[in-house]
Amino acid sequence: MSQTTETRRAGSRKLLSAGRKLATSLAVIATTLLGLLIITFVVGRMIPADPVIAVVGDQADQSTYDRVYKEMGLDRPIYVQFGSYLADIVRLDFGQSHVTKNQVASDLARVFPATLELATLATIIGAGFGVPLGILSAVRKGTWVDHVARIVGLLGHSTPIFWIGTTVILIFYANFGVIPAGGRIDIYNEGLVEGPTNSLIVDSLLAGEWDVFWSALHHVIAPALILGYAAMAYLSRMSRSFMLEQLRQEYILTARAKGLGTRPIIWRHAFRNIRVQLLTVVALAYCGLLDGTVLIETVFSWPGLGQYLTSALFFADMNAVLGSVLLIGIISIAINLLSDIVYRFIDPRTR
Amino acid sequence: MLRRHVILLSSIAALSLCAPGLALAATPKDQLVVAMDTSSLRGLDPNEINQLEAAEIVANLYERLIVLPADNISKPQPGIAESWTVSPDGKTFTFKIRSGVKFHSGNPLTAKDVEWSLRRLVKLGLAPSTDLRQWGFTADNVEKLIRATDGSTVVVETPEVWNSNLILYSLASFSTSILDSKFLADKDKGGDMGREFLQTADAGSGPYTLRTWRVNELIIADAFKDYWQGEPKMRRVLLRHIPESSAQRLQIDAGDADVATRLSSTDLGALETGGKVTIQKTPGFGFYYLALNQKDEILSKPKVREAFRYLIDYDGLAGTVMKYYGIKQQTIVPAGLPGAIDKNPYKLDIEKAKQLLTEAGYPNGFSKVYYATPVTPEYEVAQSLQANAAKAGIKLDLQGGDHIGKFRNRQFEIFSARSGDRLPDPHAVLQSYATNANNTDEAKLVGLNAWRTAWDVPKEIQQMVTAAAHETDQSKRVGLYTKINEAYLASSPALVTSFLRTDAKAVRNEVKGYIGHSTWLTRWDTVNKGN
Numbered sequence: 001m002s003q004t005t006e007t008r009r010a011g012s013r014k015l016l017s018a019g020r021k022l023a024t025s026l027a028v029i030a031t032t033l034l035g036l037l038i039i040t041f042v043v044g045r046m047i048p049a050d051p052v053i054a055v056v057g058d059q060a061d062q063s064t065y066d067r068v069y070k071e072m073g074l075d076r077p078i079y080v081q082f083g084s085y086l087a088d089i090v091r092l093d094f095g096q097s098h099v100t101k102n103q104v105a106s107d108l109a110r111v112f113p114a115t116l117e118l119a120t121l122a123t124i125i126g127a128g129f130g131v132p133l134g135i136l137s138a139v140r141k142g143t144w145v146d147h148v149a150r151i152v153g154l155l156g157h158s159t160p161i162f163w164i165g166t167t168v169i170l171i172f173y174a175n176f177g178v179i180p181a182g183g184r185i186d187i188y189n190e191g192l193v194e195g196p197t198n199s200l201i202v203d204s205l206l207a208g209e210w211d212v213f214w215s216a217l218h219h220v221i222a223p224a225l226i227l228g229y230a231a232m233a234y235l236s237r238m239s240r241s242f243m244l245e246q247l248r249q250e251y252i253l254t255a256r257a258k259g260l261g262t263r264p265i266i267w268r269h270a271f272r273n274i275r276v277q278l279l280t281v282v283a284l285a286y287c288g289l290l291d292g293t294v295l296i297e298t299v300f301s302w303p304g305l306g307q308y309l310t311s312a313l314f315f316a317d318m319n320a321v322l323g324s325v326l327l328i329g330i331i332s333i334a335i336n337l338l339s340d341i342v343y344r345f346i347d348p349r350t351r
Numbered sequence: 352m353l354r355r356h357v358i359l360l361s362s363i364a365a366l367s368l369c370a371p372g373l374a375l376a377a378t379p380k381d382q383l384v385v386a387m388d389t390s391s392l393r394g395l396d397p398n399e400i401n402q403l404e405a406a407e408i409v410a411n412l413y414e415r416l417i418v419l420p421a422d423n424i425s426k427p428q429p430g431i432a433e434s435w436t437v438s439p440d441g442k443t444f445t446f447k448i449r450s451g452v453k454f455h456s457g458n459p460l461t462a463k464d465v466e467w468s469l470r471r472l473v474k475l476g477l478a479p480s481t482d483l484r485q486w487g488f489t490a491d492n493v494e495k496l497i498r499a500t501d502g503s504t505v506v507v508e509t510p511e512v513w514n515s516n517l518i519l520y521s522l523a524s525f526s527t528s529i530l531d532s533k534f535l536a537d538k539d540k541g542g543d544m545g546r547e548f549l550q551t552a553d554a555g556s557g558p559y560t561l562r563t564w565r566v567n568e569l570i571i572a573d574a575f576k577d578y579w580q581g582e583p584k585m586r587r588v589l590l591r592h593i594p595e596s597s598a599q600r601l602q603i604d605a606g607d608a609d610v611a612t613r614l615s616s617t618d619l620g621a622l623e624t625g626g627k628v629t630i631q632k633t634p635g636f637g638f639y640y641l642a643l644n645q646k647d648e649i650l651s652k653p654k655v656r657e658a659f660r661y662l663i664d665y666d667g668l669a670g671t672v673m674k675y676y677g678i679k680q681q682t683i684v685p686a687g688l689p690g691a692i693d694k695n696p697y698k699l700d701i702e703k704a705k706q707l708l709t710e711a712g713y714p715n716g717f718s719k720v721y722y723a724t725p726v727t728p729e730y731e732v733a734q735s736l737q738a739n740a741a742k743a744g745i746k747l748d749l750q751g752g753d754h755i756g757k758f759r760n761r762q763f764e765i766f767s768a769r770s771g772d773r774l775p776d777p778h779a780v781l782q783s784y785a786t787n788a789n790n791t792d793e794a795k796l797v798g799l800n801a802w803r804t805a806w807d808v809p810k811e812i813q814q815m816v817t818a819a820a821h822e823t824d825q826s827k828r829v830g831l832y833t834k835i836n837e838a839y840l841a842s843s844p845a846l847v848t849s850f851l852r853t854d855a856k857a858v859r860n861e862v863k864g865y866i867g868h869s870t871w872l873t874r875w876d877t878v879n880k881g882n
Binding site: 048049050052053054055056057058059060061062063064065067098099100101102107110166169170173174177180181182183187188190191298299301303307308311314315 | 378391393402477478563567568569598601602605753756797
């Protein structure tokens with residue numbers, strides 16, 4: 001037996017195991033999404049709203065009602081309906097929304113970037129303030145800095161977000177007039193920039209439309225700060241406890257004993273060891289923000305996924321509901337996978 | 352490092368908050384901004400929609416044969432029809448079509464377009480087709496009965512003799528809007544006569560053209576330069592989706608919106624005292640009603656039904672939650688229409704209700720499930736009834752949610768909601784509340800509230816309703832409706848009316864000419880902002 005055969009075998013074994021791993025994770029993802037769809041489908045059927053009435057109106061006569069009932073395929077058994085829905089999905093057809101009359105896919109392409117824009121900014125704000133704040137309060141444990149940081153965090157964690165939203169609008173819009181009341185952009189800048197990403201901030205930058213860019217930024221900042229504050233509360237609490245745990249470890253004591261300064265100890269040693277955990281909670285917070293912006297979207301009339309999903313639920317618009325849920329599921333999985341990849345990259349132990 | 356980050360981020364935040372040139376300005380003089388709740392808006396096909404917000408938009412994108420002016424809604428005025436005649440037997444209506452009217456596409460509006468549009472409404476058979484179908488038009492007879500006899504004449508023949516106002520009013524409804532048949536000819540998809548295309552586009556001749564529609568976000572309409580009555584003053588009309596009442600209130604107060612259409616009584620009250628805004632209360636042709644299912648043994652007892660009339664706090668509600676949303680009315684012909692009477696004999700009287708319950712054989716009361724729509728002011732009214740009923744021994748298990756489907760299928764015990772009709776004539780309300788030709792489950796007359804309530808309306812009332820619709824003598828009609836009204840009140844109905852619906856809008860003082868319309872056809876081309 002030559003060495004090359006041995007290597008080749010090892011190589012193919014590796015490839016096989018990698019393949020198996022990939023297949024397993026794909027199967028897990030597919031099962032998760034399928035489960036998500038089944039639950040949503042069943043729950044959707046239990047909503048006490050009649051999708052046919054939502055389409056034909058309360059006063060429609062029975063023949064109209066029956067016709068639309070059939071058109072919508074509701075006369076078929078529920079598993080047949082679900083089956084045909086799945087078959088459509090495989091062909092990347094998410095069906096038509098009864099409410100908007102558009103293809104669900106094109107609706108999502110329009111509303112999701114609005115939410116993505118908001119959630120991304122909120123995550124940046126939340127992590128940008130929350131992580132340093134948490135670390136600071138761990139390092140200064142027991143001092144007034146720690147207390148203040150914890151109170152700020154506690155407030156952010158326990159105050160209802162719509163209440164903060166309404167209060168902010170009341171103070172900064174109604175009284176001081178420094179923020180707009182709602183929407184993504186000033187009405188007069190409407191329609192100046194369209195596509196390609198449907199994120200007004202990005203699109204206006206790409207198009208070099210500065211007025212639109214400022215207007216979009218101006219509109220996003222209040223809701224993003226509020227959401228970011230809630231995320232910050234969570235992230236600062238988590239990073240504080242991660243950091244405290246590290247600071248209790250022996251290697252820190254050793255480093256201190258060796259005479260290393262506080263800064264290098266915190267940043268070069270302790271922080272390196274909590275990066276992976278932090279990344280996980282930031283990813284979690286991001287996922288949470290993507291599907292948890294409903295209230296803030298309502299308060300700020302932000303035309304995003306949250307509003308879309310709420311109105312779809314209200315009118316029993318099942319294609320839109322399923323499409324949105326599927327999208328949230330896929331995005332959550334994607335963010336998790338991405339954070340997985342990133343921490344393999346930064347933490348050799350997980351490779 | 353940490354400090355640097357914090358400083359950087361906070362300066363970005365501060366900068367964007369105070370960015371120059373972004374100070375909030377009032378809406379420009381030549382644009383009208385309306386705050387709406389557009390979440391139930393689906394499509395803008397005039398032959399498909401059936402809802403207030405959509406109707407207002409369609410009213411401005413399209414035009415109709417006849418106009419009912421907001422300030423004198425029962426007087427039909429020429430629209431696309433320059434003039435009309437009614438044959439002596441009352442069955443044939445001949446309309447002379449105005450010349451020189453252009454569609455947004457540039458095509459001239461002809462009698463052919465009118466013929467095509469009216470036929471389309473009947474043939475599609477969607478919810479608003481009732482406007483013509485109730486007079487006997489069907490997909491089979493419409494080709495024969497509605498026809499263009501030359502380039503500028505349209506003849507509409509009715510299968511039976513109806514009071515001519517009923518027909519004329521129907522031809523003023525948003526559903527009978529005139530569509531550009533030539534333009535739509537190549538937009539047909541599988542025989543839908545352009546239905547799919549018209550969801551998000553318009554093919555009208557109205558003062559405004561649809562520019563942008565982003566669902567649940569924004570609708571922009573531009574003034575139509577070639578409008579036959581001259582270009583409207585407002586260059587653009589922007590309808591913003593703002594579902595929250597408090598958000599609408601703040602924006603109209605700050606001047607970011609000119610009109611707000613979905614405000615709670617509290618917010619309307621606060622705006623009214625603020626002085627920058629006028630509150631318009633537009634009377635509608637519907638009622639806040641309580642439906643008692645007559646399939647239920649207890650509720651079918653006339654004395655029990657009567658008892659419920661004493662459990663509604665008419666006066667208490669009128670001054671609070673219903674201040675902007677309704678006018679106390681216990682009779683069935685909407686105030687202001689022929690045959691209306693000013694009679695409200697009932698008031699909250701728990702003792703009287705108890706006495707009636709005892710007489711009916713339920714001295715200890717009973718309990719029932721009560722479905723109500725969880726929106727203001729309907730839910731507040733329901734809660735008030737629940738509290739009063741409890742005092743009389745009736746335990747109401749109040750359940751919010753969308754139960755209209757169950758109401759349609761007679762699967763409820765007690766249900767309350769509000770209705771809205773678009774025909775400025777007593778017939779619209781009476782047909783639904785006081786006729787039920789066949790009270791069996793199989794009949795499925797789901798369009799009628801009386802059938803839904805399983806109420807076998809007294810035959811003499813039903814006969815009078817039918818007779819009044821066919822009556823061509825106006826003074827005889829008024830007499831009939833007065834009689835119906837009295838008879839309905841005396842019948843201890845299963846459909847209890849408490850308040851006549853009004854729709855409240857807040858309009859900023861500088862906005863002139865935005866007038867709420869009882870049949871939902873508020874015009875934008877009459878609006879100016881003092882320029």
